[in-house]
Amino acid sequence: MSFKNIQESPRILGMRVDPTSYDDASERVLDWVRSDTPAYVCVSTVHMVMEAYDEPSYQRAVNRANLVTPDGVPLVWCLRMLGNSAASRVYGPDLTPRLLEEAAAHLIPVGFYGGAPAVVDKLVATVKRDFPGVEVAYAESPPFRPLSPEEDEAVVRRIRESGARILFVGLGCPKQERWMASHCHRLNTVMLGVGAAFDFLTGAKPQAPRWMMRAGLEWLFRLVTEPRRLWLRYLKHNPRFVLLFAMQMAGWGRDSGGANTDASVRA
16 A cells, blocks of 8 residues: 555654555655645654653644654564564665655755764765766754754755755764754654764775665664674663563553554654
């Protein structure tokens, strides 16, 4: 069944995750661009599910997104266990180049927000080299601190004035989802929170081999390559996720895992 025909989406520990595909997600983004519909897309991982489980306001920000893709293979397995047999992974670092190809073909200006200054500079150069015809209308690396209201308004103004219609946001979870939720109504663009895609696409960080991705072991590769940054996250979240989802499947948890009936979820 096409995602377009699904009226309600399943929840994993209370967070909405949509059974979608690369083709469906790309088509939706292009439809929103063509219809001048401000929108935002979250690409979800176990980390995101657990952050949402622990913080209801963050969960609401994700659940209000126009689309929530299963970025992590474990979430695809969960969707299948919840009855969505056709669920497939829609991985941010793979969705990004697909959309850049569409942007080049349809003359859609794009922008990038997030990442370290050197990474953003290299990203722009990489995109211009690998995707001839793409107009990079905007690229900015914000400081690693909260912006003042004046600074934030200036960022909004620069994005608006740039004319970017697809904005790739690489602030990391949970910051990027909160940022997109709070700025969607202020920007006439389609935003995608793509996490570490900027680093992966520029080679600033290595990607796991495809066999590890297919086996659901990408987290292990990232832990080995970034142990100081990630060990606490995985120690805190991964065992709890397995236990809590098992409880959900058994009907013991606080979340039933059924369809998402939140009226605030966007079509």
